[in-house]
Every structure is written in C-alpha cells, then in structure tokens.
Amino acid sequence: MSPDSTHAEPGDSRVRASDADRDRVVGVLAAASAEGRLTLEEYSERSDAALVARTLGDLAGLTVDLPASSVPALPRGDAAAIPEEITAVLGNESRKGPWVVPPRMNVRSVLGDCHLEMHKAIIGQHVTTIDATVRFGTVTIFVPDGIDVRMSGRAVLGAKSSELRGEPQPGAPVIVVRCDVFCGAVTVRRPDWMMRRREERLAAKEKNQLAR
Numbered sequence: 478m479s480p481d482s483t484h485a486e487p488g489d490s491r492v493r494a495s496d497a498d499r500d501r502v503v504g505v506l507a508a509a510s511a512e513g514r515l516t517l518e519e520y521s522e523r524s525d526a527a528l529v530a531r532t533l534g535d536l537a538g539l540t541v542d543l544p545a546s547s548v549p550a551l552p553r554g555d556a557a558a559i560p561e562e563i564t565a566v567l568g569n570e571s572r573k574g575p576w577v578v579p580p581r582m583n584v585r586s587v588l589g590d591c592h593l594e595m596h597k598a599i600i601g602q603h604v605t606t607i608d609a610t611v612r613f614g615t616v617t618i619f620v621p622d623g624i625d626v627r628m629s630g631r632a633v634l635g636a637k638s639s640e641l642r643g644e645p646q647p648g649a650p651v652i653v654v655r656c657d658v659f660c661g662a663v664t665v666r667r668p669d670w671m672m673r674r675r676e677e678r679l680a681a682k683e684k685n686q687l688a689r
Contacts, residue, residue: 490534496581500604502527502536503651507603507625509543511648528629528653560606565589565614575599581606586614586661594619595652596668606653611635611661618654618665625649626665630656640666 503524510520523539530536560581563570571592578600584591584607593607596619609616609630620626625645628637635658656663 490532490537492533494530494533494536496606498533498536499527499530500580500606500653502530502539503627503653504603505540505543507648507651509540513647514543517644517647524627524651528627560608563591563593565591572598577601578605580604581608583608583610584616585610586616587612589614591616592619593617594668595624596621600650602650604651604653606655608655609657609663611656611658611663613660615661616663618652618663619668620652620665622667623649625651626654627651628654628656628663628665630654630658632656632658632663633660635659635661637663638665640664642667 506515506520506523506527509515510517515523527536527539530539560583561579562583562585563572564585564587566585566587566589569590569592570586571594573592573594574597576598578595578598580602582593582605584593586609591614593616607618620641622642623646624641626639626641628639630637637654637656637658652665654663654665
C-alpha cells in the first residue's frame with residue numbers, strides 16, 4: 478500500500494472538519510428548527526454535536542434527514558473567514574452601539590476587561606463565532622434574550638456562563654462562544670438598566686437634534 482492511499486481525498490467523510498464547516502452546519506440546523514423540521518431539543522442536541530464534530534462525515538450525519546439548505550456555503554479563502562482581533566491587555570476594550578459584527582472574532586483579555594455590546598449591533602450572518610481567550614481578565618458579551626448562545630471550552634480557576642433567560646427563539650442568530658479561560662471569566666448576559674438608560678438618553682438627544 479502506497480503512503481498516498483492512506484490520505485483522505487477532498488469530499489471524503491474522513492476529512493477533518495474546519496470551524497467554518499461546523500458553523501455552516503449549525504446554521505443549517507437553526508434554519509431547519511425555524512421551519513419546524515426539528516424540535517428545539519433535537520436542534521440543541523445536534524448543534525452541540527456539530528460544535529465538537531471532528532470530520533465531515535460526523536457533520537453529514539447531523540443533516541442527512543434534512544433537505545438541502547438555502548444557507549450559502551462560505552467559499553474557501555474568503556475574506557470573511559479571517560477573524561477580527563479584539564484585544565484588551567492591562568486595560569479596557571469595548572464595542573458598543575450599532576457596530577457591524579463580523580462572522581468570526583478572536584477576543585483576548587489579559588489583565589483587562591473586554592465588553593462586546595451586541596444588543597444594538599448589526600449581525601448580518603446567522604452564525605457568529607467568538608474565540609475568547611482570558612488570562613486574569615474578563616470578557617462580557619451583552620445580547621438580548623432570545624438569542625441562541627452556544628458556549629464551549631474550558632475555564633480553569635475561572636468561569637464561563639450565560640445569564641440569558643428563557644429558550645432561544647426559532648431562527649434567532651446563533652452566537653458560538655469558545656472559551657479558554659484561566660483565572661478569569663467569560664460571561665454572556667442581558668444589558669443592564671444603566672446600559673439601557675444610557676441608550677435611551679442618546680436616542681432622546683438624537684431625536685431632539687433632528688427636531689431642531
């Protein structure tokens with residue numbers, strides 16, 4: 478047997494799945510749930526399996542009983558596949574207001590505090606992946622209730638948690654948060670009252686300026 482005969486060919490079910498492959502399958506499952514093809518329990522089980530799938534064959538088995546999805550595949554090498562870097566080192570970093578959320582983000586906090594306020598953000602894609610690396614710091618992600626948040630990874634001498642209430646809405650945007658935490662925390666939560674009050678004041682100020 479030649480050495481090449483042991484290599485998986487493109488399209489072979491043994492080929493290792495990429496993060497983009499996993500994200501696309503989560504999007505397919507979310508669309509199927511919104512159409513009533515999967516129950517919320519089935520969607521939850523399959524999307525959990527998709528996030529830890531190792532091969533394309535593992536992913537294919539999760540959608541074999543579903544019709545072809547209308548979710549477009551992301552071309553290999555597309556610029557959208559390049560994650561945006563957000564880093565807080567010995568300081569604070571934040572994204573707030575109507576900012577555009579990229580499909581992938583690498584968020585790093587080292588002795589710092591990083592805030593991602595996504596409740597007013599523009600999310601064009603169905604699946605957003607956030608790789609959060611924390612060392613003696615915090616990453617806090619603010620989203621409204623109803624968003625589908627999927628957290629995975631590890632927290633050593635730290636914590637990773639979601640404080641959202643209720644079940645995600647069918648077809649809601651999916652935020653995949655992959656955590657690597659040491660002596661810190663990654664938290665997904667609802668906007669607090671101070672944040673909402675600040676936004677109300679800004680909206681009122683803009684309305685008054687337009688009225689003049």
